[in-house]
Amino acid sequence: xxxxxxxxxxxCFSFIFSLGLTALFLWLSLRTSNPxxxxxSFYLPALDRTLNDTKNTTLFVALRLKNxxxxxxxxxxxxxxxxxxxxxxxxxxxxxxxxxxxxxxHQKTATKNVxxxxxxxxxxxxxxxxVHPNGSVSFRVDLATAVRFKIIFWKTKRHRxxxxxxxxxxxxxxxxxxxxxxxxxxxxxxLIGFFSGQVGVLSNFLxxxxxxxx
Numbered sequence: 169x170x171x172x173x174x175x176x177x178x179x180c181f182s183f184i185f186s187l188g189l190t191a192l193f194l195w196l197s198l199r200t201s202n203p204x205x206x207x208x209s210f211y212l213p214a215l216d217r218t219l220n221d222t223k224n225t226t227l228f229v230a231l232r233l234k235n236x237x238x239x240x241x242x243x244x245x246x247x248x249x250x251x252x253x254x255x256x257x258x259x260x261x262x263x264x265x266x267x268x269x270x271x272x273x274h275q276k277t278a279t280k281n282v283x284x285x286x287x288x289x290x291x292x293x294x295x296x297x298x299v300h301p302n303g304s305v306s307f308r309v310d311l312a313t314a315v316r317f318k319i320i321f322w323k324t325k326r327h328r329x330x331x332x333x334x335x336x337x338x339x340x341x342x343x344x345x346x347x348x349x350x351x352x353x354x355x356x357x358x359l360i361g362f363f364s365g366q367v368g369v370l371s372n373f374l375x376x377x378x379x380x381x382x
Contacts, residue, residue, distance in 0.1 A: 200317045200324065203242055203272070204234040205331050206348035207309060208279060215305060216341035227251070227263055227284035231311075232348060234277045241318035242272045245326070247311060249282060254306035254334060262307075271318075303339025308332060311351050 208230040214222050229249070235242045247267035252259050265284045272278055299305050310332035317324045331351035336344040343349065 200240055200319075200327075201236055202327070202329055203244075203315065204236060205311055205329075205351040206232045206234075207333065207335060207343070207351065208232045208348050210307075210309075210335050210337060210343040210349075212305075212337060212341045214341070215299070215303070215337055215339060217303060217339050219341075225285065227282075229265075229282040229284070229309075231267065231280045231282055232277060233272065233280065235272045235274060237274055237317065239274050239319075241274055243269070243316040243318065243323065244272065245269050245314040247280070247313040249284075250310045250312070251284070252308040252310070254308050257308040304344070305337045307335045307337060309335055309351070 209228070210230075211228040213219055213224040213226060213228075231247070231249070233244070233247075244267075246269050249265045249267070250261045251263040252261050263284045265282050267280045267282060270278070310330070312328075312330050314326040314328050316326055331353045333349050333351045335349060338344050
């Protein structure tokens with residue numbers, strides 16, 4: 169009788185363990201990561217002292233978006249860019265632009281060349297007022313869009329993507345940092361705490377199940 173009870177417990181344990189592994193596999197398969205966004209180049213001719221063309225109201229930006237997901241494509245809504253002068257990152261934008269919606273395959277990288285001209289309102293007066301004595305200007309670049317992930321034959325709901333970075337431009341009109349500038353989001357501490365709590369509850373539950381079979 170005792171052997172039969174022990175065998176039943178082992179079967180239950182094996183079933184729960186297999187179920188846990190299956191759930192973990194499904195979670196890993198369906199888990200998604202937001203695209204990585206960087207500024208590859210940034211050029212403002214009006215700040216290039218070698219050109220002496222302060223009336224030029226054009227801004228050239230190369231934006232790079234990378235889908236790091238394996239076997240998951242990304243559908244982008246319009247990618248909206250906002251440019252502001254620092255130190256007041258909440259001030260009125262000096263320029264705005266948008267990249268049309270597009271699809272990106274898994275583990276692919278897309279480079280979008282953005283040209284901001286007079287039609288997108290580049291505020292030359294505001295930019296000129298933000299020039300430091302050494303000829304440099306500090307910009308805040310914010311990106312806002314929504315993405316949907318393609319997993320096999322279906323699409324997820326839209327996920328908001330809001331990231332940004334500070335860009336220091338020198339007196340040649342280009343960004344000081346020669347490397348790509350990563351656009352990142354401020355951490356959501358409430359969300360981090362929520363997931364930490366859920367993981368803690370799940371861990372305690374699994375420990376209790378194991379103790380009951382030992």
